[in-house]
Amino acid sequence: MKALFISADGFEDTELLVPYYRLKEAGVDVVVSSMNRMTITGEHGYQVAVDKTLEEVDPGDYALLVLPGGKAPGSVRKEPKALAIARSFFAGSKPVAAICHGPQILASAGLLKGRHITCYATVGNEVKEAGALYEDKEVVVDGSLVTSRQPSDLPAFLREMMKQVGGMKAK
């Protein structure tokens, strides 16, 4: 099984690295994608190697999409290919796990209308304007969409993300 992370410079370090190591622990192949095939640097200075550019990604290769937060989603959401990848996951009802500012990418892709989600508090109004049914909870699961607010929600976020992965394995 393969999981795709889409991020960029300015990611919230733990929101990328904690799910990244968690999936690798479970034997999932993790691929990090960004605009350029370089390393990306988090708000706290962690560097993560980029495995594929967005253009190189075939979303059909992946069972799970993870969208970490921080400042990165603000640049990722401007990339048409990133939005196309997110739409492909939704079209196939494949799991998407987005935390903090990550749901901004889904808002730009027009994927939040009528969906129950949470996100970082300051992003709440924006996702509501995009049609989301916003809830202030540590994790919200709406079908195959898992969202959380912030790093302190990571335990609940991991738990629900791994349920989605477990469900995929059982299929």
Place this chain on the structure above:
Amino acid sequence: MKALFISADGFEDTELLVPYYRLKEAGVDVVVSSMNRMTITGEHGYQVAVDKTLEEVDPGDYALLVLPGGKAPGSVRKEPKALAIARSFFAGSKPVAAICHGPQILASAGLLKGRHITCYATVGNEVKEAGALYEDKEVVVDGSLVTSRQPSDLPAFLREMMKQVGGMKAK
């Protein structure tokens, strides 16, 4: 079930936070202990609240001891109470998971003689002098002692740490 982390300023952020969130995901209560009841700050700037001073810790309350790396173990190893806590875990054959510079604490406590372990490369000579049988592997398990070298080993470290926790639950 409760897990005890012992660390201090200068911890390697992911080596503390990744196991911390992983255990919370599994429903384990995590208690962070240090010299003072303040927050401790990692090398990358993450702040973690200290739940108990070393003096307040009764090791009998905990099923697992986690020793993250970074610069923190260099100060923790000078604390007699930290060494006494580690000895209590070994005396009870309770799981101890140490990564990177974390095994320095076990070396100072005189607990490594004849034990198979790994650790951060630059700490290798020191643990050998303390009697350890050092191996350069992503994770080494010797009974209830789990050790790893560095952040990139976290997936294997988590896997073996969680096996120890699972074993405790089954008892």
